[in-house]
Amino acid sequence: MAEITVDRSKVRQYSDEAQRYYGVSQVVDMACGPLSYSNQSAMDRGTGLHRLFAWDLAVHAGWAAAEQMPLIPEEYAGYVQSWRHWIKIATPLVVHVEESFVSPDVHLPYAGTPDCVCFMKDKNREALTVVDLKTGSADRRHHLQVQAYGALVPDAKREALLYVDRNGGLPTWEVVQRDKRDLAAFHHALNLLVWRER
Secondary structure, X not given: OOOOEEOOOOOOOEEOOOOEEEEHHHHHHHHHOOOOOOOHHHHHHXXXXXXXXXXXXXXXXXXXXXXXXXXXXXXXXXXXHHHHHHHHHHOOEEEEEOOOEEOOOOOOOEEEOOOEEEEEEEOOEEEXXXXXXXXXXXXXXXXXXXXXXXXXXXXXXXEEEEEOXXXXXXXXXXXXXXXHHXXXXXXXXXXXXXXXXX
């Protein structure tokens, strides 16, 4: 597999040896409007929590030692406890963590980095699942985003959203029903980005 690099300052944020690609978030912003953070600390919190989630998944998968995990800031402790409930209950068989993928369709120049790709139980069978971690309120754009990630992973059977609780309670787990209209909207937004670039 070719190395995929990310440069958020570029018009097309992802690249490999073949070409450059728009990021999933760029396309979702085109479809739904830019995501607005209340302030820089909210943005930093999201980034920090995603890094810690990746570490916890790596520890769960046996790829890293628990002792190597960075210190958890006190204000993040509830979120961490919440997703640890999910890891303990769901026992995902982790395949990829924060790994970038490029669209298998050459006519759809986009790429993205799902939070987690793992096998999980689904009606007594193991289903390859794309999981997207969310630390805020539910939003329609999340369905669009996770389905776009799912389309990047050819063998994925389903996509899901994990809404963690800031106070450490059980998270909300939502399996997203695939909707052709959502992916059509995503593809239209992607084509609009390509058209505007020209």
